[in-house]
Amino acid sequence: MTAAVLFDLDGTLLDHAGAARRAVTAWAATVAPGAGDEPALAAAWSALEREHFAAYLAGECSFQEQRRRRLRGFLPLLGSPVDEARLDDRFADYLRHYEAAWRVYPDVADALVGLRCHGYRLGVLTNGDARQQRRKLAAIGLGDAFDVVCCSAELGVAKPDPAAFRLAAARLGHQPRQLRYVGDDPDTDHRAACRAGLHGTWLDRTVRRADVSADRVDRLTRLPELRPATAVVPGEGHPASWRAALDRFAELVGRRTAWAVTGSAAAALHGAVVTPGDVDVVTDPVGLAALRRRFGDATVTEPFRAAGVSASARLRVELDGTPFEVLVGVRNRRPDGSWSAPATPDDRLWIPSSGRLVPVLPLSSLLRVAEERGRAGQGAAIRRRLGDLRIGERALPSDGR
Numbered sequence: 001m002t003a004a005v006l007f008d009l010d011g012t013l014l015d016h017a018g019a020a021r022r023a024v025t026a027w028a029a030t031v032a033p034g035a036g037d038e039p040a041l042a043a044a045w046s047a048l049e050r051e052h053f054a055a056y057l058a059g060e061c062s063f064q065e066q067r068r069r070r071l072r073g074f075l076p077l078l079g080s081p082v083d084e085a086r087l088d089d090r091f092a093d094y095l096r097h098y099e100a101a102w103r104v105y106p107d108v109a110d111a112l113v114g115l116r117c118h119g120y121r122l123g124v125l126t127n128g129d130a131r132q133q134r135r136k137l138a139a140i141g142l143g144d145a146f147d148v149v150c151c152s153a154e155l156g157v158a159k160p161d162p163a164a165f166r167l168a169a170a171r172l173g174h175q176p177r178q179l180r181y182v183g184d185d186p187d188t189d190h191r192a193a194c195r196a197g198l199h200g201t202w203l204d205r206t207v208r209r210a211d212v213s214a215d216r217v218d219r220l221t222r223l224p225e226l227r228p229a230t231a232v233v234p235g236e237g238h239p240a241s242w243r244a245a246l247d248r249f250a251e252l253v254g255r256r257t258a259w260a261v262t263g264s265a266a267a268a269l270h271g272a273v274v275t276p277g278d279v280d281v282v283t284d285p286v287g288l289a290a291l292r293r294r295f296g297d298a299t300v301t302e303p304f305r306a307a308g309v310s311a312s313a314r315l316r317v318e319l320d321g322t323p324f325e326v327l328v329g330v331r332n333r334r335p336d337g338s339w340s341a342p343a344t345p346d347d348r349l350w351i352p353s354s355g356r357l358v359p360v361l362p363l364s365s366l367l368r369v370a371e372e373r374g375r376a377g378q379g380a381a382i383r384r385r386l387g388d389l390r391i392g393e394r395a396l397p398s399d400g401r
Helices: 018-032 038-055 065-078 084-100 108-117 130-139 164-173 186-195 240-252 265-267 285-296 363-377 380-386
Strands: 004-007 121-126 148-151 181-184 198-204 257-261 279-283 303-308 309-311 313-319 322-328 348-352 356-360
Touching: 004 164, 018 038, 018 065, 018 164, 065 084, 065 240, 121 130, 121 164, 130 148, 164 181, 164 186, 181 186, 198 348, 240 322, 257 303
Parallel strands: 004 121, 004 181, 121 148, 181 198, 279 322
Antiparallel strands: 257 279, 303 309, 313 322, 348 356
C-alpha cells in the first residue's frame, strides 16, 4: 500500500523545458540580435544541456564547469567569441532570464492538495545543485509543500542509481515498496524507480487519455492515489427513509447544485461500506438561495474554514428527520497559500469529514458506475443493496453534473 509519493522536479512540477526555451531565446537576442532561427537555437541549447549535465552527474566535471561547457558549444552558434574570463558572467545573464521564466505546471496544486488530504507524505527527489533546486521550489510556491527534498548533490548519488531512490525513501521513513515515484523521464524516473523497488509512474503529458494507467499518466491529478471509487455499497440496514430525504433535498437545492456524502465519505469513495446517517451536502450559491427560501436565514451560520478548505457559509438543517450539514461556496487552499475559485458541480471538492479532508464527487456519478458494474456481473450483491441508495433522475441527473 502506498504511504508516500516522491516527485521529480524539472519537467514534473516545474516546466523546465518551457523556461529554458523562453530564457535562451531572450538571452540570445541580447548577445547577438537576429542571430538566427529561434527554435533551432533552443533545440541546440537543450542538446548541450543534456550532454554536459550528464557529465556533471557522472562526476566528470563540476556544476559550474558544465555551465561553461554549454556556453563553449553555444556561443559560436551565435557568432559570438568564447571569452573564458567572461563565461561565468555570460551564464549569469542567461540564468536571470531562466529564473524569471520558472512556472509550475497547472495540475500540481490540485494533485498535492489531494494527496495531502488523503494523508500521504510527500517528497522530491531531483538531480542537481541543492541550492538551485530549492530556489526553484520556493519560486513556484512549493517551498513548504514537501516533507523532504532530496537533491543528488547532497545525497552523493544521482538518479538512475537505485541508491538515490532508497535514500529518499529512508528519509521519508518508509520502505521503497511503500512509495510511488513520479517523473517525466521514462528511464531515469520510471524504470529506475521500479528497479529500486518503488512504484514508478511516468508522467507523459503527451499520452492519449485512453493509454493512461498506473504506470503512465498524462497529468498528476490522474495518479492512482487520487482516483475515485468504482462503487458505493450501502451498509446492512441502510434506511430507505434516507434515500427519500436526500431525494427531496436534492430537489430543493436544484438538480445541478448538490453533492451528497454519507457517513464515512472516504470509505464510500473507496468502494467500502457506507453507513447510514450523518449526511453532508455541498452546494453552490444557487443552491443556497433555495435553502434560504425553504429554511430561512436563521439556519445560515458563520463562514467555515478548516485546514485546506473553506466555505462561505455553513448550514445545519433537518429534513424528514434526517440531519444535513451543508457547506456553500467551497474553496480549496493551494500549496502556495492561495484559495481556489468556489467549486462548481463539475469539480472535485475537498470537505471535512470525521476531522479530516476527503474527496467528494457527485453521488449520481458513483451510483451510475456502481450500477454499470452490477450489470456487467461484477457484483449482484451490490446491485441488490443499491436499492436504498438509488437516486431518481429528477433529483440528481445521471450525467453526474
